[in-house]
Amino acid sequence: MSETTAPKPFDWSSPEATAIRKRRYAADRRLRLYGLISILTAIGLLGVLIASLIVTGHTAFVQTEIAVEFTADPENVPADDPASGNFRAVVSNAVQQLFPEIDDPRELRTASGILSDGAVNIVRNYVTAHPEVAGQSFTLEVPASDPYDQLNKGVINRDLPEERRRVSNEQIALFETLEERGLVSTPFNWGLFVNSDSRFPELAGLAGAIAGSFYALLVCFLISFPVGIAAAIYLEEFAPKNRWTDLVEVNINNLAAVPSIVFGLLGLAVFIQVFGLPRSAPLVGGLVLSLMTLPTIIIVTRVALKSIPPSIREAALGIGASKHEVILHHVLPLAIPGILTGTIIGLAQALGETAPLLLIGMNAFLTSPPGGIMDPATALPTQIFIWADSPERGFVSRTSAAILVLLGFLIFMNALAIYLRQRFERRW
């Protein structure tokens, strides 16, 4: 090295050098600040979303109930066949008993409106299940109908002028007498989880939607998990690397980005029209969702297989393991945590998917949960869609509550994925 090319001595403490270093540190700090601002924005937006859901939805987790004494008198409820009884009469007798001071039939009808329209069914079911009450009196907690439910929860403001309220002064007075007598209670609303959909918001629940989503996800898992893993193993371990496999790979990635409504149309055209599978069935829903989950599972499985260090494959090959033994005994078991994590996240996506389910008719109005994968069903997101469309005031809070339930399931699934990853992750 000649002396002419040697760098000149550099003065590190000169003002120029100090200024340059200062600028570099400032850039470091700015980058950090941008990241922090972004994170805070994201958390803030999420917080606003959850808070608004809780504010509107929390009232749906409790339900106004009224303790009413019913009498299964033999006149209305025959002892030998209680199910065929005239329960409408039983309920109106009970209302008369509740307000003995009312003798005007019009006023009595108004008073009956305090109880949910489902009271007749509730009493019938109770008497059928407990035939021993025939001829006796018994007390049941019956849900209040929607306006009174809202009134009790304070959603309807009693101080507003009468014409701007959905509940008249007369109705409020009736309800207040019940409150004074201690018959009104607001327990936790188990009905939200054990009832199916209903025209009456106070009776509507998510049981049918949860069962429908469960069956659809089950079908989706049973199809996309084995098929996805097998496809990924072939592509990763067996397929030659050429133009064709490149094409397959590109298209799998494309498939993961196809809008979900397209899969819905495909499901409608193929599974329902061509194969003649029943409409609204979780089977069809699961098939359509599995089309969407499949690319995700293939991609995560390939990544998981790729991340297994080659030394493990070499170790197995080196003692004469055949290809399937290397894959099934060594590579796949080590990749399973990653595969499971990806699968759960794929299923969580499928759980929240709405558009394809609307197209295959999983937004039907159904008052009983599906008994299997061939029965008509709704799913959680489509149930939210139905409720959001309903005019009754009670459905507003139920919609938010249903969204919270759906988010709860999603958080649970993602937490499970994180747990599995940390529990079984191996460090090399």
Add this chain to the structure above:
Amino acid sequence: MNMLTDAAVETALEGAPESNAVKMRGNKVNVFYGEKQALFDVSLDVRENQVTALIGPSGCGKSTFLRCLNRMNDTIDICSVKGEITLDGEDIYNPRIDVVELRARVGMVFQKPNPFPKSIYENIAYGPRIHGLASAKGDLDGIVETSLQKAGLFNEVKDRLHEPGTGLSGGQQQRLCIARAIAVSPEVILMDEPCSALDPIATARVEELIDELRENYTIVIVTHSMQQAARVSQRTAMFHLGNLVEEGPTDKMFTNPEDKRTQDYITGRFG
């Protein structure tokens, strides 16, 4: 030659009978990775019950040659092998050859210890189990014990056979890998820089072990350490840029090499 102790040269001299039969033979082996040629007309004999050391600077093709001996290069798509490699006179690249059997007969120990993330017992028992070497459970226990004993590891791990093999120290892991290779009763053991990830004490143990194993197995070892080649091998082959520069008894290679490149390499002038 200042780097070799007299004792090392002596051990190398002792076990160098020229008469040993040829176990594996490479004849004009050419290896290509896609367009790039990695080995040029390499012809090398591996003699039975001897340790053959492959030396040379990085990227010279010694590991490539080693991996050809049990067709480990098959796993690399773009790799193609031309020429002939025989095991007991039989061409191992013949399409009729069963690769699974070949790899059981020609075992391999890798640069980085790579035990399966399973128990010590399972690590050793896996090979015999897939090949059906043990008919009864007791046989398998016997194989595990003898393999660990031959690898000089049994006394250290006999109380924790069912603990994970990855929990052992680096040197123990490498001896576990050797035991795993022995367990399927190979004829040849290939070792690809088996001590490069080990400390000097663990290295000494493995080298000792290699010397003991020579009695029953034919060993080919790739190494970057000249001292190691001198200590453990009877024959040495020097590779450079994909060519076999020179091959012969280790003592001769280290005292009186024919090729200038060998001379330069072993005296540390390049590589």
